Amino acid sequence: MATTTTPNSLLIKTSNPSKPSFPRNPSNKNAFFTTASKFQSTKVTCTAQLQNPTPSTTKPTIPSQDRVFNFAAGPATLPEKVLKKAESELYNWRGCGMSVMEMSHRGKEFLSIIQKAESDLKTLLSIPSDYAVLFLQGGATTQFSAIPLNLCESNDQVDFLVTGSWGDKAFKEAQKFCKPNLIWSGKSEKYTKIPSFDSLEQNLNARYLHICANETIHGVEFKDYPTPKNKDGILVADMSSDFCSKPVDVSKFGIIYAGAQKNVGPSGVTIVIIRKDLIGDAQKITPVMLDYKIHAENNSLYNTPPCYGIYMCGLVFEDLLEQGGLVEVEKKNKKKAEILYNAIKESKGFYRSPVEKSVRSLMNVPFTLEKSELEAEFIKEAAKEKMVQLKGHRSVGGMRASIYNAMPLAGVEKLVAFMKDFQARHA
């Protein structure tokens, strides 16, 4: 399939704008750098199979006839090309005589995989050099505990801006390990809004300000990010469901974390991007596997990592780079979301989006039917047309179309055509 084989040049931007320091324990600041720097010296031996080294302008591939369009919220659809590559390499990875699933995590083959995955992610997101990238396990939910355990003492205050169920879960878990303040919640308005940042009553001593950048269930997405009022505070974001869907200025954040199973891989891998000076001062009650210092010092190889999942993420990162990077990816995602939201708008109320227009998610599009009694029929008929997993989350009802990076434009076009047809038949 590949027409050109070129070593992937690792254009890691090292821009490092000045940012508020976080001086809980400055003496720890460089504690793990000696080990971490060894990481970079191991040679990455793999080459990317580049189909389109320049931004692709070709039409999206029409999926094979035996594929469904899978609108699941996560685990979610993966790029066909990535699946085909994984299939071709599953039994014997690049002639080494083993599957990736069988490789020692300390062998040269797997080291080349994880190092390339990390390098490609750094390229994609232009991650500054003072940030560590960790490949962990346990989902965002594990990070709900790990973040306060690593950043706070038990009496430290932190602020939560809660715009949906996931932010609310993170807020509740943090109560075990520090003193979180709920500075704003969209719950009374059914999580359909994001407040203006100026109106937020932030605590001046909050260690961090936590947001969920995109609420998977409610379809509410931050288009810009608030700045902590505490000059030594940091912004922490759960980006599980819009990670790598668009460019993000990583330097605005202290920690970005994301489960892989929406935009960048299968479930079982959690990615944490953390400013290095925040590492190394966890509470004494922190389980070893939740301590960022352990993982940073060991380059995500303290114990056996989820190797195959990391490999799959690496294939997705290659694919995103081949598409031209996140600027191009965002264009495609905007286009898909635009035609879906337009279809809702043009239905004159037959379909309805509950979310305030300016913060509608490009990733998760919940919608309801004016005649709610038709929703079950809508979902059933769509499934017959090979468009699956359109049922809304049980806490919200209605429908939800998750249209992550790997959902082809053709999938959204087919959904919109179906919506119009369904309306014509039931209006």
Place this chain on the structure above:
Amino acid sequence: MATTTTPNSLLIKTSNPSKPSFPRNPSNKNAFFTTASKFQSTKVTCTAQLQNPTPSTTKPTIPSQDRVFNFAAGPATLPEKVLKKAESELYNWRGCGMSVMEMSHRGKEFLSIIQKAESDLKTLLSIPSDYAVLFLQGGATTQFSAIPLNLCESNDQVDFLVTGSWGDKAFKEAQKFCKPNLIWSGKSEKYTKIPSFDSLEQNLNARYLHICANETIHGVEFKDYPTPKNKDGILVADMSSDFCSKPVDVSKFGIIYAGAQKNVGPSGVTIVIIRKDLIGDAQKITPVMLDYKIHAENNSLYNTPPCYGIYMCGLVFEDLLEQGGLVEVEKKNKKKAEILYNAIKESKGFYRSPVEKSVRSLMNVPFTLEKSELEAEFIKEAAKEKMVQLKGHRSVGGMRASIYNAMPLAGVEKLVAFMKDFQARHA
């Protein structure tokens, strides 16, 4: 490939011998049973592809010429048949139009996968009905924290019998969450022994007695198990590296836990088998993802599980059942270990096993060369002959051959032939 398709009958033994109670909070005993029982009512729609419904008596398959014999300690070699099946299903699982990696963990397809995996594991190990099976993340190392957090208050005493590095790590982590006693350690004898159980000075009030059933690095394996002296205490075992390698009487244990990446799957899945009455009384500082109650109440689906890894474990469980179950699997493992240890013995000291004979592992066989300066050459020449990952752990040196379930007899035979040839050339 399959010659017969038969629904797999789920012969779950429900023998429930009386055992010491663990009455920390008896009122919690049945707290999650209502939810858990729903699990059993969901229909498992898959059928096993049974090639050999009766114990196989055929010779082990000779691996394809392009495979290496992979003696890695984990992640480790997987059954060729399982890899071929995974390859054939990767792009489109049984005609559903999706890869297993893309499936919603709450959809009927994945539910059938995880439920069948659990049922098959219960059959394999004859797990009594008063035990829960959990599919988790984070490796055994996460359980080092979760076990004391779930079973103890911070002042509770527990006993550790430490026969190698992994038991030692578990002991050290437990110090954060309870009061562990080191009742025996093999460290001064370089972890080559297991003491007689009669000689152990157990604490009569120890909540649990912890062992590592097979020490992956040192090759020391329990052939029988000690009984806690505290009549309300339980036995807890890290079985990561001999899990499902032989029949085990689960009713002797309160908790068995294991990383999957040795005998039953890829890395990224941790299996916990826990007596149900032990669930539900975790310390307040327990991170939600380390709380067994959360996972038991939600049938391992509280958040997104490592779906693809669980699917792979399920394929391995099917394969082990097709081989005739763990009685047959143990016979094969004994045969493989026997010819390898015999080769060491017959070398008249050219090769040496450091481990006391009665507790030598059937899974991990460390050995040294009398002429230690030849060890690097041994490993290099073996790799040329497509026998890889034979280097001993850095803390022990020498060589280590890990010969888990999926290592074919042919692999061990080839290694032994090579050892004899190497000796003839270097004696």
